[in-house]
Amino acid sequence: MSPVEQSPVTWRPVRDGVYVTTLEPASVNCGLVVGSVGALLVDTGSSPEQGAALRASVGTVTDVPLRHAVLTHHHWDHAFGLAAFPDIETIGHETVAATLTSESGRTTAQEHGLQEVAVPSTAVSVIAARDLGGLHVEIGHFGPGHTGGDLAVLVPEPGVLFAGDLVEQGGPPQVDETTSMRNWPRVMESLLSLCKPDTVVIPGHGDAVDAHFISWEGTGLDAIHGQCEWLVGQGVAAADAYDHPDLQWPWDETWVRQAIAQAYAELAASGVTPSVRTLPIQALPRD
Ligand SMILES: [Zn+2]
Numbered sequence: 287m288s289p290v291e292q293s294p295v296t297w298r299p300v301r302d303g304v305y306v307t308t309l310e311p312a313s314v315n316c317g318l319v320v321g322s323v324g325a326l327l328v329d330t331g332s333s334p335e336q337g338a339a340l341r342a343s344v345g346t347v348t349d350v351p352l353r354h355a356v357l358t359h360h361h362w363d364h365a366f367g368l369a370a371f372p373d374i375e376t377i378g379h380e381t382v383a384a385t386l387t388s389e390s391g392r393t394t395a396q397e398h399g400l401q402e403v404a405v406p407s408t409a410v411s412v413i414a415a416r417d418l419g420g421l422h423v424e425i426g427h428f429g430p431g432h433t434g435g436d437l438a439v440l441v442p443e444p445g446v447l448f449a450g451d452l453v454e455q456g457g458p459p460q461v462d463e464t465t466s467m468r469n470w471p472r473v474m475e476s477l478l479s480l481c482k483p484d485t486v487v488i489p490g491h492g493d494a495v496d497a498h499f500i501s502w503e504g505t506g507l508d509a510i511h512g513q514c515e516w517l518v519g520q521g522v523a524a525a526d527a528y529d530h531p532d533l534q535w536p537w538d539e540t541w542v543r544q545a546i547a548q549a550y551a552e553l554a555a556s557g558v559t560p561s562v563r564t565l566p567i568q569a570l571p572r573d
Contacts, residue, residue, distance in 0.1 A: 321418025337367025358450025
């Protein structure tokens, strides 16, 4: 197989019927799955213009019609091309439309020059499947992780998993206010269960990886959350967590500090805050 090229979108074959392209300015990976009767796009790029270029490029790979586009999550570099697909089925997690049209979602859109925000036509709660003719695609949500509304797209045969930003190869996994540091490791276990030893995993950014990488990243995420739980129990404030002498952290300091802040915020939201432990006897009433 040789790469199929058309500026500015160049599709690289991953497995038979499955392609990936990497689009700037965010180096986001978008996917294309081509069956005998229809094609499915994974993520839409960072602007309506880029979405249109993606759509036009499908014709360089196949003559079958593009029938579906799936958003792995609401972030701008994956979702803001959605306006280029008003006449086909567009699929997102059930929370994505509300997130995209929320006040912060609209602010982000305006920062990227968008006056209107397109939303998916089909909302997925947990799982959906689409038959493209000879290729079957499964779309699943495994609880909050990178965002509250991540979808993973699995092509069981020939064995490709589009993980969106749940998996990041080009740098540390990214955190925002919708991230669940507590549940993300569980999501990674679910992704792992979808993989065979030879499954190709396409991350949201960076090079293709495999199941071992999912396991490695999940372990790092679990360590951060577990250490934050322990620190909170020790009465350590979020600002002091990174420098605790007994702990080591995966990934770089800037990123880990963001992840710590998010983990502490989640713990606080569930009623767990740092407090210095006292012996029970100190709490007894005194005469
Ligand atoms: Zn993202």
